[in-house]
Amino acid sequence: MKTTFKILFFLLVPMLSFAQNTYYLEGKLGKSVIFMEISEYDNNYLEGNYFYEKSLKDIRLNGKFKEQSYNLYFGNDYEETDFEEKFELTKVNSDFIGQWKNKAGKNITVTLKKIDFSKYPKFDFDEETDRNLDVIKVHYIRFSRDSITTYKNQEMIWFTEKHCATPFFRLGNTFSEETRNILNPILEKKHIEMTLNQLSCSSPFSYNTGGGIEYNITITYLDTNLLGYHVFLSYYCGGAHPDFGGEGNIIDLHSGKQYEIDEILAFDKSVTPYDHENFMQFSDYRTNFFGPKIFELVNQNEKFKTPTDEEDYCDYNDLSIWTFPQWNFTELGIEFTPTFARVIRSCETSFLIPFSMLLEYKNATFPYDFKTN
Structure with a gap:
């Protein structure tokens, strides 16, 4: 049971009652491609989240709706004057149209339509969660090789991700091709999940910097049968206090069992x-x-x-x-x-x-x- 990342996920996703309706949308904010999630709750309360295709970093929103009119804010719950960003949207069937505004008074046209998820490859999350927009992010995540280290004379190849600060490793050429073929897809999936957590590290009152979670990965064990590594993370994603935690992992080099x-x-x-x-x-x-x-x-x-x-x-x-x-x-x-x-x-x-x-x-x-x- 990987408690650290379960706990972290719940810290990143506000705990509310079940949404009455949730809309998953894609479209344009001016010339920029964005993806958005809007959830309706009791008392006409809204919770939203959106990100730009170019950055993938969540920007969380709160607001209110009345009939077909939807107002969502970043930087304040739903005040008309004190906010960083505001969406004024009108629901037309399953689409949304309207304006994005910032506190300086800039207005940009917004057009959104229902996402066709069949266009995007599925991703097998370890936990069943309502993280539909993460499927979109997985499509755009890009890893690049950073450096090579050795542990017990075996190569560990380190990678970084284009959109945020999330280092992680794969097995290098000193391991057999069979072992690499078994382990590296598992390690890549882990890297994807860590990246998704990093990209979600935000609150309705603070922007995602891409580095809110500081990861420290250490190889802790290696023999002919097992690979052990530890992930320590310190994080601040908004709220009262920063926090930290660790997670140990041990994987079978022959089967990939964790x-x-x-x-x-x-x-x-x-x-x-x-x-x-x-x-x-x-x-x-x-x-x-x-x-x-x-x-x-x-x-x-x-x-x-x-x-x-x-x-x-x-x-x-x-x-x-x-x-x-x-x-x-x-x-x-x-x-x-x-x-x-x-x-x-x-x-x-x-x-x-x-x-x-x-x-x-x-x-x-x-x-x-x-x-x-």
Whole structure:
């Protein structure tokens, strides 16, 4: 369960009641090609989002509608005077026509029609989400080779994306053609998903800079069977505070399978990977077995003490912070980072459990041995 990017996605997409109607539109703002999404909610509230074909960066909108008249604003919820941009649109059947205005008084004609999604290739998102406009963005994403590094004498080729700051890697020619053919499409898909998050990093009150998410990718493990890497991201996409988080990944070089931590470790026979249909069983296992055991193994070396200072909120003896930790598969063992509430995120730090301590808990279905030397 990749919690980091799930959490990030929900931060980027405002949580509202279900839309009554949603329109996916493409057209022109003056001479520029744009794509827009408009959703209608109760009380005639509107939420919108649009981006230019040339930049792909989301510009989020709020507004109101009455009958066929739709007003959407960037920079203010729906004030007539204090806004950065405003769309004044009229709905004509399934199309929209009108004007774009900015606070300086500039007016540009806007014409929009329903998107024909059959023109664009489908993209297999890992999560089922209402991100229809991301299908359009995938069509325009462009990667270019940036540099080559080595890890254990194996080439890692790094790529950047044309529209935003999103670095990521592919396997180089020191890997077999068969391995590259299996892994590189998976790594490219990951790069696309990271890019889409970056392009969505905006709010109704701040423009997307293309760098709101700062990605730091580290290769953490490699042998003849497995590739491990870690993604750390710090981000500010509008709102009260910036945030950060990490995500570990381990991939089978022969099959491309990406293992979850519960497929690697099993502290009880009730172990089960995350699935929305068995969430209660998953949650019970994590609460009753996984979290307590991870804490026990870490605490053998750390000997945590309960804080006595009222200003010290970093209580590592709280078992709940170990229930859904971040994890990272490394050459020396598996690092676990307990999860704290956002207001005390600074408490988060990683703790290594060596493979020698995890050997007896290796999931019987995990096909590879742990390094214990």
